[in-house]
Amino acid sequence: MIITGYRTVVVGTPWRELAIIEVHTDEGLTGLGEVRMVNKTDTLLAAIDELAPRYLIGTDPFDVARLAWQIEVGEYGLPGEVGASALAAFDIACWDIMGKALGQPIWRLLGGAFRDEVPAYANGWYQGDRDPAIVADLAQQVTARGYGAVKIDPFGAASSTLTPAGHRLSTEILQAVRDAIGPDRQIYVEMHGRFTGATAAVIAHDIAGIRPGWLEEPTLPLDIGGLRQVRASTPFPIALGERIHHAGELRGFLEQNLVDIVQVDVTHHGGITGFMRLVGWTNAYNVLLAPHNVCGPIGTAAALHCCIAAPNVLVLEHFNDFADVWVHDIVDNPPRVSPAGTFAKPTAPGLGLSLVDEVVAAHPRTGGRLALYREGWERRQDVSAYAR
Numbered sequence: 314m315i316i317t318g319y320r321t322v323v324v325g326t327p328w329r330e331l332a333i334i335e336v337h338t339d340e341g342l343t344g345l346g347e348v349r350m351v352n353k354t355d356t357l358l359a360a361i362d363e364l365a366p367r368y369l370i371g372t373d374p375f376d377v378a379r380l381a382w383q384i385e386v387g388e389y390g391l392p393g394e395v396g397a398s399a400l401a402a403f404d405i406a407c408w409d410i411m412g413k414a415l416g417q418p419i420w421r422l423l424g425g426a427f428r429d430e431v432p433a434y435a436n437g438w439y440q441g442d443r444d445p446a447i448v449a450d451l452a453q454q455v456t457a458r459g460y461g462a463v464k465i466d467p468f469g470a471a472s473s474t475l476t477p478a479g480h481r482l483s484t485e486i487l488q489a490v491r492d493a494i495g496p497d498r499q500i501y502v503e504m505h506g507r508f509t510g511a512t513a514a515v516i517a518h519d520i521a522g523i524r525p526g527w528l529e530e531p532t533l534p535l536d537i538g539g540l541r542q543v544r545a546s547t548p549f550p551i552a553l554g555e556r557i558h559h560a561g562e563l564r565g566f567l568e569q570n571l572v573d574i575v576q577v578d579v580t581h582h583g584g585i586t587g588f589m590r591l592v593g594w595t596n597a598y599n600v601l602l603a604p605h606n607v608c609g610p611i612g613t614a615a616a617l618h619c620c621i622a623a624p625n626v627l628v629l630e631h632f633n634d635f636a637d638v639w640v641h642d643i644v645d646n647p648p649r650v651s652p653a654g655t656f657a658k659p660t661a662p663g664l665g666l667s668l669v670d671e672v673v674a675a676h677p678r679t680g681g682r683l684a685l686y687r688e689g690w691e692r693r694q695d696v697s698a699y700a701r
């Protein structure tokens with residue numbers, strides 16, 4: 314079987330664009346991939362168009378290790394965020410084709426089912442004012458929906474430090490969420506790399522009472538010293554990895570024991586092949602995986618198949634029950650979170666879903682992006698609506 318061509322299409326929402334690839338073969342099988350590129354959709358599409366004729370067209374879709382080597386090593390220039398995401402789009406589509414060719418869901422090709430369902434955590438649910446009572450009410454709605462865990466960045470547009478008032482408001486929001494959802498559900502505290510090590514360490518100390526399930530990206534990705542300072546100041550787990558795009562970039566974090574939960578995004582880390590590379594390696598360090606996922610249903614399905622197969626997975630992120638709920642409908646069989654807060658094991662061959670072209674066509678590009686250092690980003694509206 315040989316790959317003969319591809320097409321790309323972008324689904325637009327107010328704050329994100331979902332780039333979808335459909336890869337075609339000479340046997341009539343097609344495969345889907347998806348990437349929600351952070352704010353650089355045009356750049357991703359250009360990388361896809363530059364790399365596909367070189368390394369995708371004319372190859373066997375089963376040869377994913379060679380495809381990865383070509384883009385990660387053979388290109389000489391490092392793939393970075395965009396190159397690793399283009400590779401992920403190709404790789405996920407190839408796995409979809411493999412599953413269809415063999416009549417098996419992808420997880421059966423990754424070692425089989427380690428688990429039958431995958432816990433989900435909710436993101437994108439706090440789109441109201443930064444008011445503790447309002448956020449608490451929204452959090453209660455999320456857990457009433459069945460989710461056993463929520464993630465929140467309560468820090469507004471903070472950068473490097475917090476004002477005393479900002480610190481007080483942020484901690485009050487987190488305490489209100491804990492009071493609203495009770496002691497038995499997880500609160501993952503998202504810091505988006507906002508803080509210096511000292512500021513993050515103070516925050517970690519002051520929010521210990523809510524018992525966070527993890528502290529996510531407390532410092533910028535390359536601020537190892539700051540991260541070490543946070544690590545020394547809190548017993549709570551540290552999660553990071555959504556801005557890691559090649560396995561080698563994880564070495565320092567693992568070898569220095571600076572991470573407990575690795576959050577690489579399947580669609581920014583070389584796809585299913587890139588993610589599964591990390592499973593054994595992180596396991597050797599007794600570290601868990603919790604894939605970052607801001608995708609629509611195709612990227613979510615790719616992550617879900619990995620999570621079914623990989624033993625050391627903790628939980629999978631999900632936006633689509635609270636942000637742009639209609640994105641479920643761009644495919645015929647989207648992964649859904651049950652009333653028990655979990656994704657079920659997919660059963661159909663490949664990823665197990667097909668595009669619904671009419672819905673895709675009804676949601677063209679928006680230029681949607683996220684501006685995390687502007688007040689109001691939590692509302693996930695068009696960026697022109699943000700305060701500057």
Ligand SMILES: [Mg+2]
Pocket residue numbers: 503505529530555
């Ligand atoms: Mg994050």
